[in-house]
Amino acid sequence: MTLVLSPEDVFASTDIPKMIDAIENGIREQATDSVEMPPRLNIPTTSGFFRIMPAVMKTSGVMGLKIFNGSVEHGVRYVIAIYDEAKGDLLTLLDAAYLTGARTGATTGIATKYLARENSQSVGVIGSGLEGRTNLAAVCAVRDISRAKVFSPNPNNRERFANEMSASLNFEIRSVSTPEEAVSGTDIVVVATNTTGQGDLIAYKGEWMESGQHINSIGATGGKLREINPECFSRANQIGVDSEFQVKAESGDAIAAVETGAWDSKKIEELTSLVTKPFNRENDHITLFKSVGTAVQDVMSGYAVYQEAKRRGLGKEINFLEHKLF
Amino acid sequence: MTLVLSPEDVFASTDIPKMIDAIENGIREQATDSVEMPPRLNIPTTSGFFRIMPAVMKTSGVMGLKIFNGSVEHGVRYVIAIYDEAKGDLLTLLDAAYLTGARTGATTGIATKYLARENSQSVGVIGSGLEGRTNLAAVCAVRDISRAKVFSPNPNNRERFANEMSASLNFEIRSVSTPEEAVSGTDIVVVATNTTGQGDLIAYKGEWMESGQHINSIGATGGKLREINPECFSRANQIGVDSEFQVKAESGDAIAAVETGAWDSKKIEELTSLVTKPFNRENDHITLFKSVGTAVQDVMSGYAVYQEAKRRGLGKEINFLEHKLF
Numbered sequence: 001m002t003l004v005l006s007p008e009d010v011f012a013s014t015d016i017p018k019m020i021d022a023i024e025n026g027i028r029e030q031a032t033d034s035v036e037m038p039p040r041l042n043i044p045t046t047s048g049f050f051r052i053m054p055a056v057m058k059t060s061g062v063m064g065l066k067i068f069n070g071s072v073e074h075g076v077r078y079v080i081a082i083y084d085e086a087k088g089d090l091l092t093l094l095d096a097a098y099l100t101g102a103r104t105g106a107t108t109g110i111a112t113k114y115l116a117r118e119n120s121q122s123v124g125v126i127g128s129g130l131e132g133r134t135n136l137a138a139v140c141a142v143r144d145i146s147r148a149k150v151f152s153p154n155p156n157n158r159e160r161f162a163n164e165m166s167a168s169l170n171f172e173i174r175s176v177s178t179p180e181e182a183v184s185g186t187d188i189v190v191v192a193t194n195t196t197g198q199g200d201l202i203a204y205k206g207e208w209m210e211s212g213q214h215i216n217s218i219g220a221t222g223g224k225l226r227e228i229n230p231e232c233f234s235r236a237n238q239i240g241v242d243s244e245f246q247v248k249a250e251s252g253d254a255i256a257a258v259e260t261g262a263w264d265s266k267k268i269e270e271l272t273s274l275v276t277k278p279f280n281r282e283n284d285h286i287t288l289f290k291s292v293g294t295a296v297q298d299v300m301s302g303y304a305v306y307q308e309a310k311r312r313g314l315g316k317e318i319n320f321l322e323h324k325l326f
Numbered sequence: 327m328t329l330v331l332s333p334e335d336v337f338a339s340t341d342i343p344k345m346i347d348a349i350e351n352g353i354r355e356q357a358t359d360s361v362e363m364p365p366r367l368n369i370p371t372t373s374g375f376f377r378i379m380p381a382v383m384k385t386s387g388v389m390g391l392k393i394f395n396g397s398v399e400h401g402v403r404y405v406i407a408i409y410d411e412a413k414g415d416l417l418t419l420l421d422a423a424y425l426t427g428a429r430t431g432a433t434t435g436i437a438t439k440y441l442a443r444e445n446s447q448s449v450g451v452i453g454s455g456l457e458g459r460t461n462l463a464a465v466c467a468v469r470d471i472s473r474a475k476v477f478s479p480n481p482n483n484r485e486r487f488a489n490e491m492s493a494s495l496n497f498e499i500r501s502v503s504t505p506e507e508a509v510s511g512t513d514i515v516v517v518a519t520n521t522t523g524q525g526d527l528i529a530y531k532g533e534w535m536e537s538g539q540h541i542n543s544i545g546a547t548g549g550k551l552r553e554i555n556p557e558c559f560s561r562a563n564q565i566g567v568d569s570e571f572q573v574k575a576e577s578g579d580a581i582a583a584v585e586t587g588a589w590d591s592k593k594i595e596e597l598t599s600l601v602t603k604p605f606n607r608e609n610d611h612i613t614l615f616k617s618v619g620t621a622v623q624d625v626m627s628g629y630a631v632y633q634e635a636k637r638r639g640l641g642k643e644i645n646f647l648e649h650k651l652f
Contacts, residue, residue, distance in 0.1 A: 006649045036369045036376075043362045045411055046384050050362075052391065058372050065378065065393065067407065069414040077414050077647045081393065081405070086372055088395040088403050093419075095647050318644065321403045321421050323332045 001317040002090045003306060007098040009315045013308040014098070016134070017141045019106040019301050020113075024275055026057060026300035027110065031272040034058040037295050039245065047071040055295035061085045066096060066298040080302040090321050092306040096298065098130070103301035104293060105134025107271070108190065108216045111240045111289035113142040114274040115281065116188050116214035121146050123190060124183035126203045128152035128161035131192035131218055139188055139216070140169055148173045151182035183208055189215040197226025197252060206231025214287045217253065221292045225252045228290075230262035236288035238281070239267045240274055243294050250292050327643040328416045329632060333424040335641045339634040340424070342460070343467045345432040345627050346439075350601055352383060352626035353436065357598040360384040363621050365571065373397040381621035387411045392422060392624040406628040416647050418632040422624065424456070429627035430619060431460025433597070434516065434542045437566045437615035439468040440600040441607065442514050442540035447472050449516060450509035452529045454478035454487035457518035457544055465514055465542070466495055474499045477508035509534055517543040523552020523578065532557025540613045543579065547618045551578045554616075556588035562614035564607070565593045566600055569620050576618050 005013070029035050036056040043050040048071030056063040063085045070076035078096035083089060112120075120143045125132050128150060139145060148165070150173055152158040162175040176182050183189045183204065193203040197220070204217065206229055215236070219227040232253075233239065241247045247254045248263070257263040269279070281287065309315045331339070355361050362382040369376040374397030382389040389411045396402035404422035409415060438446075446469045451458050454476060465471060474491075476499055478484040488501040502508050509515045509530065519529040523546070530543065532555055541562070545553040558579075559565065567573045573580045574589070583589040595605070607613065635641045 004644060004646060006646075008649065036371075038367050038369060041364050041367070041378075041380060043364060043380060043382050043389075045362075045382050045389060047412060048414070050380065050382055050389055050409075052367075052378060052380055054367060054369060054376065054378055056369050056371050056376055063369075063371060063376055063395075067391065069389075069409060071414060074412075074414045077416065079407070079416065079647065083376075083395060086400075088374070088397060088400045090403065090405065093646070095649060097649075316644070318330060318642070320330060320332075320419070321405065323334065323421060323423075 002320045003092040003309060003315040004318055005092060005094040005309055005315040007095045009309055010094055010099045010305050013305045013312060013314060014102045016106055016137050019102060019304055020109040020138060020141055022300045022304035023103060023106050023297050024110050026060065026296040027271045027275050029057055029059050030296050031276045035296060040295065045069065047073060053295035053298060055299045056085060057299060058085060062299055062303045064299045064302060066295060080298055082299060082302045082306055094302055094305065099301060099305060101130040101134045103297045104131055104218050105138040106301060107242060107291055107297050108135045108218060108289065109138030109142045110271060110275065111216060112139050112188060112214060114279055115240050115287040115289055116143060117212055117281065117283060120187035122186040123148040123188045124186035125150040125190045126179050126182055127192035128157040129192065132161060132190060133165060135190045135192050135216060135218060136165060139190060146171050149176050149182045151176050151179045179203060180208055187213065189213060191215065191217040191219060191227050193219045193227045195219065195227045202229045203227040205229050206235045209235050209286050211284045211286065216289045218291050220251055220253045223250060223252050223255055226256060228253050230257045230260040232288055233257035234262040235286055236267065237285035238269065238287050240269050240271060240289040242271050242291040244268055244270055246292050246294065247290055251290060254290060328646045329418040329635060329641040330644055331418060331420040331635055331641040333421045335635055336420055336425045336631050338640055339631045339638060340428045342432055342463050345428060345630055346435040346464060346467055348626045348630035349429060349432050349623050350436050352386065352622045353597045353601050355383055355385050356622050357602045361622060366621065371395065373399060379621035379624060381625045382411060383625060384411060388625055388629045390625045390628060392621060406624055408625060408628045408632055420628055420631065425627060425631060427456040427460045429623045430457055430544050430617065431464040432627060433568060433617055433623050434461045434544060434615065435464030435468050436597060436601065437542060438465050438514060438540060440605055441566050441613040441615055442469060443538055443607065443609060446513035448512040449474040449514045450512035451476040451516045452505050452508055453518035454483040455518065458487060458516060459491060461516045461518050461542060461544060462491060465516060472497050475502050475508045477502050477505045505529060506534055513539065515539060515541040517541065517545060517553050519545045519553045521545065521553045528555045529553040531555050532561045535561050535612050537610045537612065542615045544617050546577055546579045549576060549578050549581055552582060554579050556583045556586040558614055559583035560588040561612055562593065563611035564595065564613050566595050566597060566615040568597050568617040570594055570596055572618050572620065573616055577616060580616060
């Protein structure tokens with residue numbers, strides 16, 4: 001049987017600390033040679049895109065893919081299909097709208113665990129959407145955070161974020177009226193926006209970076225989007241990425257950094273290296289994490305959610321791919 | 327809503343002549359620049375393969391992909407997902423085990439329509455499986471066939487094929503005990519086997535080709551499989567393929583033909599060219615069609631089946647990808 005999971009089922013079956021562990025296991029496996037992850041397919045459609053991201057995890061015993069399509073007019077739809085790697089059974093089909101936000105946050109948690117100062121206590125968040133929430137929650141899962149600030153251009157959105165996330169995380173989150181104020185004096189920054197870089201619309205600027213700060217930037221995952229400027233790449237002492245190839249190919253921020261000469265390959269470390277090799281952070285260094293998402297993150301988080309949903313009896317079983325052919 | 331279709335639903339919603347038309351429309355669209363079809367992904371797994379074949383058909387207004395995995399021990403599972411190209415809605419998820427056989431047959435029908443002699447009346451079939459059935463049915467949809475012979479190594483299988491297909495097609499099909507006998511004196515040949523080429527296991531040999539004959543070979547879709555020998559490629563005057571790139575990359579028969587020097591690019595025509603440009607066949611020429619399958623065939627046939635299943639009220643609707651995100 002195949003378990004079909006709605007975003008509500010996925011939400012109820014998501015535990016951010018467990019998802020961080022699941023994805024970190026996937027990244028450790030990626031550092032061996034037992035993962036097959038071809039470059040994702042990015043196919044233009046009349047009004048948007050159709051993307052396909054597969055991964056085969058031979059040691060974890062799962063394989064699958066995310067299929068997502070989107071356009072400005074009709075929004076984005078995400079499906080993840082997870083298979084048993086050895087037997088080939090289709091275990092689950094997930095509506096991955098929430099999962100994509102959760103796994104992006106969990107991946108930021110892994111980067112923060114390996115890049116941010118151990119004694120980090122405060123977070124500045126730019127962006128009040130789903131990704132801002134999951135990224136902040138994941139940062140709080142790996143560091144002992146006791147205060148945070150949030151900025152979003154819409155006052156109602158940032159107030160709501162502050163109230164809801166304060167209740168969820170059990171410490172005070174202040175809504176502030178400028179991005180500079182949100183990040184000033186904080187140990188860790190989360191930039192999670194859909195800004196375009198048109199005009200002055202860069203969400204976070206390198207000139208705001210502070211000694212010892214760690215910055216996570218997970219937006220601008222399309223070539224025409226921008227949320228941080230090239231100075232962020234030139235000022236950071238070390239830069240973590242989930243996939244150097246994919247970040248350079250797809251992130252508008254990384255493309256701009258390459259074009260302006262701010263991209264320095266010597267400073268770049270992929271997560272596979274960060275989680276497997278000792279990394280010594282200088283306390284006054286500035287670190288940056290830039291991600292665009294990988295199929296390993298999707299497959300490992302999707303499988304973790306599937307297991308939890310099964311345990312809780314959530315979702316809907318359908319009899320699919322188990323018919324004898326006449 | 328997304329319509330989930332079992333192989334029985336797909337079978338009941340398949341009309342071979344209509345599927346030939348649907349795929350031919352897709353191939354005509356492919357000859358313009360409104361189709362996006364990247365090379366398919368072929369990912370090795372521990373015990374087999376995981377393959378992903380997408381296509382975006384901007385004029386037809388559909389897009390989708392086939393996902394299939396297989397191993398010797400656990401068999402093959404095929405899923406096709408079809409989306410509305412403009413809106414991005416997931417219209418249907420099909421168990422494509424039967425559909426894959428049907429669309430392979432329908433594609434052979436298109437090749438036969440453009441390559442075989444107009445006055446072809448007889449067919450020799452080698453192979454008694456699903457593909458033998460769908461390919462013979464499709465040949466009968468494009469030529470006025472009045473007799474056929476079938477060979478398969480297992481006498482029970484070839485007898486059953488002869489009885490069932492005689493009843494279905496309303497003319498006599500004879501079961502014969504050698505492949506040479508099956509194809510001797512016939513106008514059109516269908517080779518649809520899973521032979522490996524080990525030892526003497528070539529299902530059809532170039533030395534059996536007859537003046538004026540048209541041969542369809544749809545097996546040996548993996549590099550290690552073989553069903554026709556290089557002499558077939560050297561003796562044929564014209565050779566049709568569904569995708570020259572994919573046939574040369576994946577078909578064991580084509581790989582062997584290239585290696586032995588029997589592959590002559592000047593004789594090769596893709597279906598996109600055969601269906602859009604006049605092709606003058608000499609009556610005494612020998613023609614060969616070799617296919618490995620394309621995503622355009624999957625998406626166009628899957629959409630045709632979806633439309634017919636909806637009309638008939640078949641399948642099961644599930645509420646998927648239509649949840650508001652909280």
